[in-house]
Amino acid sequence: MGSNVFFSVKLAEDHRSVVMLDQRRLPAHKEYRNFYSASEVAEAIRKMVVRGAPVIGVAAGFGIAVEAQRLLNCEDKESYRKDLKLACDLLEQSRPTAVNLSWVVKRMRKLLSVEYDSEEALASALIEEASLIASEDVAINYRIAKLGNQLIPQKANILHLCNTGALATVDWGTALGVIRMGHVSGKEIHVWVCETRPRLQGARLTTWELQQQSIPMTLIVDSAAGYLMQMKKVDLCLVGADRVASNGDTANKIGTYTMACLARLHDIPFYIVTPLSSIDTDILSGEEIQIEERVSDEILRPSGESLIASETTSVYNPAFDITPASFISGFVTEVGILQPPFTLQVLDKLKKEYQSHIVN
Ligand SMILES: CSC[C@H]1O[C@H](OP(=O)(O)O)[C@H](O)[C@@H]1O
Numbered sequence: 466m467g468s469n470v471f472f473s474v475k476l477a478e479d480h481r482s483v484v485m486l487d488q489r490r491l492p493a494h495k496e497y498r499n500f501y502s503a504s505e506v507a508e509a510i511r512k513m514v515v516r517g518a519p520v521i522g523v524a525a526g527f528g529i530a531v532e533a534q535r536l537l538n539c540e541d542k543e544s545y546r547k548d549l550k551l552a553c554d555l556l557e558q559s560r561p562t563a564v565n566l567s568w569v570v571k572r573m574r575k576l577l578s579v580e581y582d583s584e585e586a587l588a589s590a591l592i593e594e595a596s597l598i599a600s601e602d603v604a605i606n607y608r609i610a611k612l613g614n615q616l617i618p619q620k621a622n623i624l625h626l627c628n629t630g631a632l633a634t635v636d637w638g639t640a641l642g643v644i645r646m647g648h649v650s651g652k653e654i655h656v657w658v659c660e661t662r663p664r665l666q667g668a669r670l671t672t673w674e675l676q677q678q679s680i681p682m683t684l685i686v687d688s689a690a691g692y693l694m695q696m697k698k699v700d701l702c703l704v705g706a707d708r709v710a711s712n713g714d715t716a717n718k719i720g721t722y723t724m725a726c727l728a729r730l731h732d733i734p735f736y737i738v739t740p741l742s743s744i745d746t747d748i749l750s751g752e753e754i755q756i757e758e759r760v761s762d763e764i765l766r767p768s769g770e771s772l773i774a775s776e777t778t779s780v781y782n783p784a785f786d787i788t789p790a791s792f793i794s795g796f797v798t799e800v801g802i803l804q805p806p807f808t809l810q811v812l813d814k815l816k817k818e819y820q821s822h823i824v825n
Pocket residue numbers: 516517518519627628629630633634638639640666704705706707717718719784
């Protein structure tokens with residue numbers, strides 16, 4: 466399935482570091498860096514060396530595995546599991562909005578309560594679980610791409626926000642995975658790429674990914690989206706998700722709500738493309754989702770360059786917003802196009818359906 470000339474994250478062969486493509490340096494520089502502890506990985510997630518809901522979860526899983534390996538060399542075996550629990554806390558707290566961080570850490574943390582013959586055996590189990598989570602991500606995204614492709618009309622002009630491709634996941638991506646499948650299935654699509662201020666994930670990352678896959682695209686400023694819809698140049702909106710509440714309210718990159726409102730006004734289909742794992746059945750609505758607020762410099766100094774306003778300027782920099790379920794046409798997942806509400810029982814049944822599909 467994977468056919469990229471890059472990878473976003475992987476566990477080093479010797480399991481002593483997490484290797485990540487530094488997405489802050491793209492598109493000009495393709496630089497991989499190694500992170501040798503849970504705290505280094507947590508900082509990399511916080512600083513958005515790696516970013517994108519699914520991939521930060523996978524990176525956190527690898528971070529716990531690397532920490533388990535690192536602590537084996539420490540003399541004090543007494544605090545081994547305690548230190549690993551602290552590592553889980555650190556990684557889980559690195560960014561608040563994407564639910565993937567918490568469910569991956571929760572799944573890894575479960576192993577800390579299992580009896581193993583030795584710390585080495587526990588470390589091996591953590592490495593295996595983190596690697597399984599990464600391989601599951603690729604298979605789920607590929608399935609999402611195949612199912613989502615049915616939504617894409619021939620010669621569609623698709624509006625996309627942020628980056629939801631192989632850089633935001635282990636491979637294929639979510640919304641960009643669907644777009645990629647539309648392209649490879651010969652639908653002659655075109656993508657309007659919103660630059661996605663302030664971190665410019667669209668301009669820097671999505672254009673880079675689409676160019677590598679020779680997918681026709683045009684970069685626009687975020688504020689041009691409404692005009693393109695008004696000019697009837699948009700057939701479909703596809704975006705990702707960081708956390709979906711039980712009622713379908715969705716947290717995604719800032720600007721998603723604006724796009725959804727405009728799509729509704731212009732009667733354009735607006736779909737969230739997301740794995741089931743990004744649906745948080747512990748919360749009823751979007752009101753319960755914490756929106757990450759990031760530093761002022763991301764707005765004041767785009768790409769870290771010169772100031773666009775005085776340093777004393779008051780800045781508000783929410784990294785996400787909440788789109789009400791009523792503005793969303795549907796949720797493209799690995800088990801098909803879904804409608805809320807999403808209960809734990811429904812999700813468990815759907816996940817079992819997916820598992821039986823991949824087994825058969
Ligand atoms: C595959 S969905 C990725 C999701 O994460 C992005 O946020 P960030 O770049 O801040 O990690 C954005 O919300 C995307 O939709």
